Structure formats: C-alpha cells, structure tokens
Amino acid sequence: MIKTQLHDDVLEVVIDNPPVNALGARVRQGLWAAIADAQTDTAVKAIVIRGAGKLLSGGADITEFGKTTAEPGLPELVDAIEASAKPVVAAIHGIALGGGLEVALGCHYRIATANTKLGLPEVTLGLLPGAGGTQRLPRVIGVEAALDMIVSGSPISGKRAADIGLVDRLAEEGTLLAEAISFARALDAPRRTGDVSVSADPAIFEAFAAQNARKIAGLDAPSACIKAVRAASELPIGQGLEKERALFAELVAGTQSKALRHVFFAERAAAKIDGMPKDIAMRSIDKVGVIGAGTMGGGISMNFLSAGIPVTIVEMAQEALDRGVSTIRKNYEATAAKGRLTADQVEKAMSLLTPSLAFDALADCDLVIEAVYENMDVKKDIFARLDGTAKPGAMLASNTSYLSVDEIATATKRPQDVLGLHFFSPANIMKLVEVVRGAETAPEVLATGMDLARRIGKAPVVSGVCYGFIGNRMLTPRLDGAIEMLVEGATPDQVDQVSVALGMPMGPLQMIDLAGVDIGWHRDPTRIESVRDALNAAGRWGQKTGGGFYDYDEKRRPSASAAAQAIVEQFRTEAGIAPREITDEEIVARTLYAIVNEGAKILEEGIAQRASDIDVVWLNGYGWPRHTGGPMFWAEQVGLEKVVDTLNRYRDRLGPGFSLSPLLAQCAAQGGSLFGDAGA
Numbered sequence: 001m002i003k004t005q006l007h008d009d010v011l012e013v014v015i016d017n018p019p020v021n022a023l024g025a026r027v028r029q030g031l032w033a034a035i036a037d038a039q040t041d042t043a044v045k046a047i048v049i050r051g052a053g054k055l056l057s058g059g060a061d062i063t064e065f066g067k068t069t070a071e072p073g074l075p076e077l078v079d080a081i082e083a084s085a086k087p088v089v090a091a092i093h094g095i096a097l098g099g100g101l102e103v104a105l106g107c108h109y110r111i112a113t114a115n116t117k118l119g120l121p122e123v124t125l126g127l128l129p130g131a132g133g134t135q136r137l138p139r140v141i142g143v144e145a146a147l148d149m150i151v152s153g154s155p156i157s158g159k160r161a162a163d164i165g166l167v168d169r170l171a172e173e174g175t176l177l178a179e180a181i182s183f184a185r186a187l188d189a190p191r192r193t194g195d196v197s198v199s200a201d202p203a204i205f206e207a208f209a210a211q212n213a214r215k216i217a218g219l220d221a222p223s224a225c226i227k228a229v230r231a232a233s234e235l236p237i238g239q240g241l242e243k244e245r246a247l248f249a250e251l252v253a254g255t256q257s258k259a260l261r262h263v264f265f266a267e268r269a270a271a272k273i274d275g276m277p278k279d280i281a282m283r284s285i286d287k288v289g290v291i292g293a294g295t296m297g298g299g300i301s302m303n304f305l306s307a308g309i310p311v312t313i314v315e316m317a318q319e320a321l322d323r324g325v326s327t328i329r330k331n332y333e334a335t336a337a338k339g340r341l342t343a344d345q346v347e348k349a350m351s352l353l354t355p356s357l358a359f360d361a362l363a364d365c366d367l368v369i370e371a372v373y374e375n376m377d378v379k380k381d382i383f384a385r386l387d388g389t390a391k392p393g394a395m396l397a398s399n400t401s402y403l404s405v406d407e408i409a410t411a412t413k414r415p416q417d418v419l420g421l422h423f424f425s426p427a428n429i430m431k432l433v434e435v436v437r438g439a440e441t442a443p444e445v446l447a448t449g450m451d452l453a454r455r456i457g458k459a460p461v462v463s464g465v466c467y468g469f470i471g472n473r474m475l476t477p478r479l480d481g482a483i484e485m486l487v488e489g490a491t492p493d494q495v496d497q498v499s500v501a502l503g504m505p506m507g508p509l510q511m512i513d514l515a516g517v518d519i520g521w522h523r524d525p526t527r528i529e530s531v532r533d534a535l536n537a538a539g540r541w542g543q544k545t546g547g548g549f550y551d552y553d554e555k556r557r558p559s560a561s562a563a564a565q566a567i568v569e570q571f572r573t574e575a576g577i578a579p580r581e582i583t584d585e586e587i588v589a590r591t592l593y594a595i596v597n598e599g600a601k602i603l604e605e606g607i608a609q610r611a612s613d614i615d616v617v618w619l620n621g622y623g624w625p626r627h628t629g630g631p632m633f634w635a636e637q638v639g640l641e642k643v644v645d646t647l648n649r650y651r652d653r654l655g656p657g658f659s660l661s662p663l664l665a666q667c668a669a670q671g672g673s674l675f676g677d678a679g680a
C-alpha cells in the first residue's frame with residue numbers, strides 16, 4: 001500500500017492502492033509510519049509523497065464513512081505530515097481530489113503536472129473537506145478562490161493551480177519525480193500552511209451565499225462549507241480545524257450525505273452488467289447512422305458528433321433534413337455563444353455530420369439508431385429496410401420510449417444485433433440512456449451499447465423490455481395520479497408543490513406542460529375522454545403554446561391559469577364528479593409512493609438489474625433530487641412500512657390498474673431492503 005525508497009538523502013513515499021489510491025485505513029497507517037520513521041532516520045533530509053499508477057489520490061475511502069475505522073484518521077495524518085520537521089513535497093500527477101488534495105496541502109510544497117486535476121469534491125458527497133482542506137486551502141489561495149473550489153466541488157487544472165499559487169511549480173510527468181526530489185533536497189526547512197493566517201471581509205461570505213442561493217437551497221453541505229471557510233478567516237488554525245471536524249461529523253452522519261454517497265456508488269454500479277464476462281470483445285463503433293432528423297434524432301446525433309464520431313443522418317424529405325441540420329448547428333452555436341465551445345469545435349462537429357435522403361447511406365454505419373415517432377408499424381418497417389441495408393455485424397438500435405424492442409427485432413433476420421437506446425429529451429443534454437436488452441440481444445451488443453453510451457458522456461442503465469422500460473413505466477402512475485387529482489378537486493400548484501418540496505425542479509403537471517400536453521394525443525378535438533383531451537382541444541398544449549395546466553409568460557414562468565381551471569371544472573361537472581379536499585399525504589401516495597411501488601415491480605420482474613439502477617434512472621432522467629438518493633433509496637429512508645401502509649390506505653384511489661408490489665409488501669413486512677442484504 002505504501003512503498004518507500006531512499007534516493008540518497010530524499011525519501012520517496014508512494015501511495016499504491018489501486019484503482020484510485022483511496023486513503024483507507026491501511027494507507028493512512030503506512031503513510032503515518034513512513035513519516036514518523038523519517039523523522040528519526042538521520043539518512044533522510046526531505047520527503048517526497050507521490051501516487052502510483054495514474055494519479056496521486058481520489059481522496060478518502062468513501063466506503064469507510066459511517067463506520068468506525070482504524071487510527072490514524074485522515075485529519076491527524078495530514079496534521080502529522082504538516083508537523084514534519086523535515087520538508088515534505090507532494091509530487092502530483094493525474095488526480096488529487098478530496099483527501100488526496102488535503103494530503104498535498106499538508107505537504108510543505110507542491111509540484112504538479114499541468115493537466116493534473118486538483119479539487120475538493122466533497123460537497124458532491126454531501127460533505128465538506130474534513131482533513132483540513134477548508135482551513136488550509138484559503139490560507140494558500142485566498143478565501144474567495146477557496147470558496148469557489150470548495151462549494152462548487154469542481155476541480156481545476158495543474159496549470160491553473162500554478163497560476164493561483166496552489167502548486168509551487170509545474171513539471172512534465174516523465175520528470176516529475178526527479179524534479180520533486182531535487183527540489184526537496186534543496187529545501188532548508190518546512191513551510192507550514194498552518195502558520196499563515198488569512199483574513200476576509202465577513203461580507204464576502206454573505207455575498208457568496210446570496211449569489212449561489214438557488215444552487216445551494218435545501219442542501220446541508222454547501223452552507224457548512226461556507227461556515228468552515230469563514231472559520232479559517234476568523235480563527236487560528238487549531239480552532240478552525242476543530243470547527244471543520246465538528247461540521248464534518250454532522251454532515252457525515254446526516255441523511256443527505258448518506259444519500260449522495262449511495263448515488264456515487266449507484267452510478268458506478270449501473271455501469272456493470274450482471275453475468276457479463278469482463279473481457280467480452282466489444283464491437284467497434286466508428287460511424288453512427290441516425291434515422292430521423294427531428295428533435296430526438298438531432299439531439300442524439302449531437303452526442304456522437306461532440307465525441308468526434310461521424311454521423312450519417314437520414315430523413316425522408318429535404319425540408320425536414322435541412323431543418324434538422326440547421327437546428328443542430330443552431331444548438332452548437334448557442335453553446336459557443338455562451339463560451340462553452342470554440343468556433344473551431346462547432347465546425348469540427350458539423351464537419352462530421354453527413355445529411356442524406358438515401359437509406360443506403362446507412363450501409364457503412366457500425367450502429368444505426370432509429371429515432372422516428374412512436375408507432376410499431378412504422379418502426380418495424382424501418383427495421384425491415386435496415387435489415388436489407390445495414391452491413392453484417394452492425395448494431396441496430398431503436399430510440400423507442402415505450403414499445404417492445406423484441407417485437408421490433410422480429411422485423412429483422414438478426415435480432416441478436418437489435419437493442420434499445422432510449423435517450424431522454426433534450427438528448428444532447430440529458431445524461432440518462434436506457435440501454436434496452438431484448439430477449440435475443442447478443443451480450444457483446446449490450447456491452448458495446450453501454451460502453452458507447454459512456455464514451456459519449458452519458459449515464460447508461462440496462463433495462464429489460466416492458467412498456468415504458470424503467471423510467472417511463474414508473475412515470476405513468478405519477479402523471480395519471482396527478483391529473484386525476486385535479487379532476488377530484490386539487491389545484492395544479494397543490495399537486496406540484498409536493499414534488500418541489502422534495503427538491504425536484506418541477507412537479508408532474510409542470511413537467512407535462514414542458515414536454516407537451518399533446519404528446520400522444522389522438523388529434524381529434526371533438527373526442528374528449530380526459531382532461532388532457534379537453535386542454536388539447538382548447539389549444540392548451542403546454543409551454544410551447546403559452547399555456548397548459550398553467551399559463552406561462554415570455555420567460556416561461558408558470559402562473560395559475562383561470563382558463564385551465566375552467567376546463568378542469570367543466571370536465572369534472574360533465575363527468576359527474578364532486579370536488580373534495582385532497583391532502584398532501586394523498587398527493588405523496590399517488591405521485592411518489594406510486595412510483596416506488598412500480599419500481600419495486602420492475603425490480604422483482606428483473607427489468608432492472610438492481611434497485612440502485614432505478615435510482616440512477618430517476619436521478620439522471622427525471623430530475624429526482626440527488627440529495628435524497630433516488631426514489632428507491634428515499635423510500636427506504638421514509639420507511640417501507642410507512643410507504644406500504646399509505647398505499648394501502650389510498651388503494652381505492654390509485655386506479656383500477658393498481659396492485660401492490662409483492663416484493664415491496666414483503667420487504668415492508670419483514671424489515672427487508674429493496675437493495676438486498678446490504679440494505680440502502
């Protein structure tokens with residue numbers, strides 16, 4: 001775990017704990033011993049600490065949080081490094097995150113490669129840097145720069161770190177160690193960050209909190225980070241460190257950090273396909289075809305273009321093709337206008353795009369994704385044509401949101417090559433991709449789909465075949481419940497507030513307004529079988545027409561709509577329904593617990609591989625708040641017994657299609673967990 005080597009009078013200490021050199025108990029003990037031994041070893045004049053493999057360290061071992069672990073703790077270790085009587089230099093390459101950067105801050109000097117990523121991402125785990133980071137970083141780079149790094153959690157490059165004084169000098173990776181050793185050898189004495197003091201106008205902290213108010217609302221960690229950095233500017237280092245430790249202890253024991261740590265591991269677990277051999281040979285995907293240049297097809301194409309993968313996009317009519325291509329360009333140019341892409345990058349992406357009206361243009365693609373509208377006959381027709389056009393071994397994917405990938409595959413003579421790649425709108429932005437495994441999908445096709453989705457920066461999750469897959473299948477009872485409650489007497493705001501209070505950006509009715517009230521509408525204004533039909537008949541198709549369940553101003557801000565209310569009331573009267581009082585508890589049951597119930601069914605049917613995958617779907621595709629861990633994790637925090645009890649009490653209101661998931665009922669009755677033996 002810790003290796004040492006003496007280079008004449010300089011001791012090299014290497015952290016070697018693959019894959020990320022996490023600072024678990026054995027690493028800490030090894031580092032502690034190496035530093036302690038060096039103090040008494042007269043042969044050692046100075047010490048260099050570095051990481052083996054690709055990085056210095058990814059920080060504290062996250063699996064240890066919430067458990068008792070062996071001494072020394074990371075804070076004590078960093079203090080001991082700083083207290084060393086012999087100069088200590090950190091030689092940083094690859095990554096120095098969290099505790100990794102805190103170890104480097106305990107060192108007296110830092111040398112890094114220009115492309116190293118240095119950061120304190122603890123806030124993303126609902127924590128603050130708890131090994132001195134909040135006290136030492138402001139002392140090195142100043143309060144404002146430290147606030148930015150600690151509260152955003154975003155890393156900076158080695159180059160930037162050198163510019164702001166976080167590292168003392170830059171070196172090439174090949175000579176980093178040698179330079180660190182000769183630099184250390186030339187040092188006369190330690191330079192301790194703790195000896196420095198830093199002051200700041202208290203108004204800085206209030207201004208910072210106010211500026212970031214929207215981003216940090218409802219979250220425990222960012223405000224604790226601000227408090228800790230403030231302490232660095234007001235207290236001597238010893239007291240500041242105590243304050244930091246107290247704040248850290250509170251956060252690590254809290255529900256938000258527990259949830260965010262769950263998310264960290266859930267997102268990594270989602271990448272794994274149960275039963276898939278690790279060394280499975282992937283298919284190589286160097287050229288992608290997309291059928292349909294509408295909103296979805298265009299958005300899907302952008303992911304590949306941005307990742308440097310050429311795309312052939314096919315449409316049936318020139319006008320639709322031109323419109324699609326120009327929308328892609330406009331989207332790229334809008335990003336460039338915000339400074340997030342250069343003009344060259346825009347041109348590079350556009351140069352990889354080949355628009356075509358000819359189906360045959362797809363013949364040399366390694367993967368073709370169909371993104372036309374949801375109609376089984378149309379999709380089968382396309383897949384039959386693709387079967388005749390695509391080269392042998394090409395992967396054939398449908399972006400269907402609901403339809404059976406198995407049935408689509410029957411239109412081909414190669415169902416083993418067929419899979420679902422369900423992107424979420426806007427497809428160039430939303431991280432989620434459901435990678436749908438059909439009954440016949442070949443293992444390497446599924447593995448390649450997952451790998452490719454990650455290559456283009458997505459968060460892929462494996463789903464089996466069912467109506468709506470994981471996400472939309474769970475969404476259905478939520479949206480149905482929300483609309484039914486309007487008819488029964490609730491207001492849109494009352495329904496949506498329950499989701500917003502949980503931390504979602506919007507409630508289910510606002511979401512329908514955003515996506516389009518008219519999605520899936522039969523387009524016959526005289527046929528009114530639901531409130532949705534009634535709104536559509538009145539031209540209230542959502543945000544795009546200025547109103548749906550709500551009215552919207554030119555900035556798309558919602559307000560209560562008298563017109564929508566009148567439509568709901570008329571529908572209610574005609575349906576002979578007497579309005580009644582609807583409680584928040586009922587809204588929770590019908591828009592949140594109903595999702596959990598459907599998720600549990602998806603789990604017991606084997607549609608999702610694991611409960612945490614369901615959480616990842618809702619976190620990355622539906623705006624479920626990360627600090628609650630996802631619907632399944634959240635349900636366990638609420639208590640499965642309470643969830644089941646509430647669902648049972650509202651059973652009659654949950655629609656004729658409702659049935660309680662046997663798995664959920666069983667876990668609730670026996671104190672079990674949807675996450676298996678390990679629990680949430």
Ligand code: 3H9
Nearest residue numbers: 020022058059060061062074097098099121129130131268
């Ligand atoms: C902290 O430091 C607190 C201190 O301030 C105070 C303490 C008192 N621990 O992401 P990858 C596992 S909090 C344990 O796929 P990449 C990960 O689960 C920490 N395990 O690799 C995965 O396991 P598996 C602050 C960890 O190359 C495997 O390593 N630090 C840790 O794409 C590979 O991970 C952070 O928040 C860890 N710290 O990315 C940084 N890190 O193979 C967290 C990773 O079984 N880490 N694992 O699924 C990262 O952001 C990325 O892992 C990193 C590498 C960028 C380092």
